[in-house]
Amino acid sequence: MAGGKIQKKRPQHTQGIGGGGITFEKSKGQHILKNPMLVESIVQKSGIKPTDVVLEIGPGTGNLTKKLLECAKSVVAVELDPRMVLELNRRFQGTSYASRLKVIQGDVLKCDLPYFDICVANIPYKISSPLTFKLLSHRPMFRCAVIMYQREFALRLVAQPGDSAYCRLSVNTQLLARVSHLLKVGKNNFRPPPKVDSSVVRIEPRRPLPPVSFKEWDGLIRVCFNKKNKTLGSLFKQKGVLALLEKNYKTLQSLRLSGNPEGIGEEKEITSEDVNVLADTGDDISMMGTDRDNRDEDEEMDTDSVNISEGSTFKDKILEILRQGNFLEKRASKLSQVDFLFLLSLFNKAGIHFS
Numbered sequence: 030m031a032g033g034k035i036q037k038k039r040p041q042h043t044q045g046i047g048g049g050g051i052t053f054e055k056s057k058g059q060h061i062l063k064n065p066m067l068v069e070s071i072v073q074k075s076g077i078k079p080t081d082v083v084l085e086i087g088p089g090t091g092n093l094t095k096k097l098l099e100c101a102k103s104v105v106a107v108e109l110d111p112r113m114v115l116e117l118n119r120r121f122q123g124t125s126y127a128s129r130l131k132v133i134q135g136d137v138l139k140c141d142l143p144y145f146d147i148c149v150a151n152i153p154y155k156i157s158s159p160l161t162f163k164l165l166s167h168r169p170m171f172r173c174a175v176i177m178y179q180r181e182f183a184l185r186l187v188a189q190p191g192d193s194a195y196c197r198l199s200v201n202t203q204l205l206a207r208v209s210h211l212l213k214v215g216k217n218n219f220r221p222p223p224k225v226d227s228s229v230v231r232i233e234p235r236r237p238l239p240p241v242s243f244k245e246w247d248g249l250i251r252v253c254f255n256k257k258n259k260t261l262g263s264l265f266k267q268k269g270v271l272a273l274l275e276k277n278y279k280t281l282q283s284l285r286l287s288g289n290p291e292g293i294g295e296e297k298e299i300t301s302e303d304v305n306v307l308a309d310t311g312d313d314i315s316m317m318g319t320d321r322d323n324r325d326e327d328e329e330m331d332t333d334s335v336n337i338s339e340g341s342t343f344k345d346k347i348l349e350i351l352r353q354g355n356f357l358e359k360r361a362s363k364l365s366q367v368d369f370l371f372l373l374s375l376f377n378k379a380g381i382h383f384s
């Protein structure tokens with residue numbers, strides 16, 4: 030026979046065999062952390078206290094779980110794959126850790142999460158966005174989450190105005206939490222290695238959350254990030270946008286006239302449902318532009334100055350608001366959270382609503 034290599038055939042959906050003889054399934058994002066130094070570093074950076082309840086998502090064979098159990102009061106681990114659950118129980122059975130580990134078998138996106146102080150996880154990347162917003166809508170709020178993401182997703186989470194990765198995901202996440210990039214992680218730290226590089230990110234929910242209607246915020250942000258390189262002036266001139274805003278404006282006017290402005294101006298408690306409005310962040314990864322906006326973030330928000338003259342067309346009203354806030358020629362890619370909050374307050378003061 031000629032010297033060609035004989036290639037063993039593997040099922041297409043699998044890659045590699047784990048320590049307990051488990052075949053890792055790519056479709057479940059099973060890329061196990063194999064570098065103990067990296068595991069140590071992640072746990073160290075998460076700042077776990079001995080009194081903390083830690084939530085781990087996707088514990089797999091338990092490499093991270095073991096280190097978490099060494100530092101925390103207890104660990105609740107949510108795992109989809111029953112084979113991993115068996116392996117995990119087998120690994121810790123009869124050890125001093127067993128009584129402090131609770132394993133929930135199921136899909137983390139579908140199950141009710143228990144109380145936790147900190148979340149530490151090397152997650153399947155395909156659930157990155159829904160999982161992040163599920164965590165951020167969890168009550169009571171946790172202290173912090175330290176999560177491994179695909180590098181591109183992580184860069185979008187932490188992106189600042191002017192960064193190429195700045196997008197709806199960045200502004201929506203940063204409205205709810207402080208996010209910071211902790212570690213770059215190469216493919217070879219995993220078994221089997223994934224196709225993409227990874228990054229560990231810290232997420233600390235803001236307390237209190239900004240007093241803004243998330244429906245209103247989401248409506249504004251969707252318009253502003255709809256065409257990434259367009260000025261707000263041209264985005265708000267679009268027929269569809271004007272039609273929606275005018276409809277909302279007229280509905281509000283008639284509610285006011287009938288003396289029934291339902292919920293308008295009412296301060297209400299922010300619920301999980303409110304936060305979930307922001308969860309559908311789409312796939313808007315590539316914001317262009319590199320310059321930072323120079324607005325002074327402490328600038329006072331003088332929203333009383335907006336005055337819509339009744340004779341003008343609705344389009345004129347909108348453009349006047351943008352002009353008064355100096356937003357006509359601005360692009361979403363360079364606007365900060367403070368800018369967006371300011372713009373939203375200008376619109377709302379003028380009776381213009383996005384939801």
Ligand SMILES: C[S@@+](CC[C@H](N)C(=O)[O-])C[C@H]1O[C@@H](n2cnc3c(N)ncnc32)[C@H](O)[C@@H]1O
Pocket residue numbers: 057058059060061062063086087088089090091092093107108109110113135136137138150151152153156
């Ligand atoms: C990237 S591996 C991490 C394994 C382990 N934590 C480690 O770092 O070595 C992701 C784990 O999440 C599990 N998983 C996948 N989808 C899940 C879901 N929807 N809910 C809970 N666990 C899931 C997989 O079975 C796998 O064990």
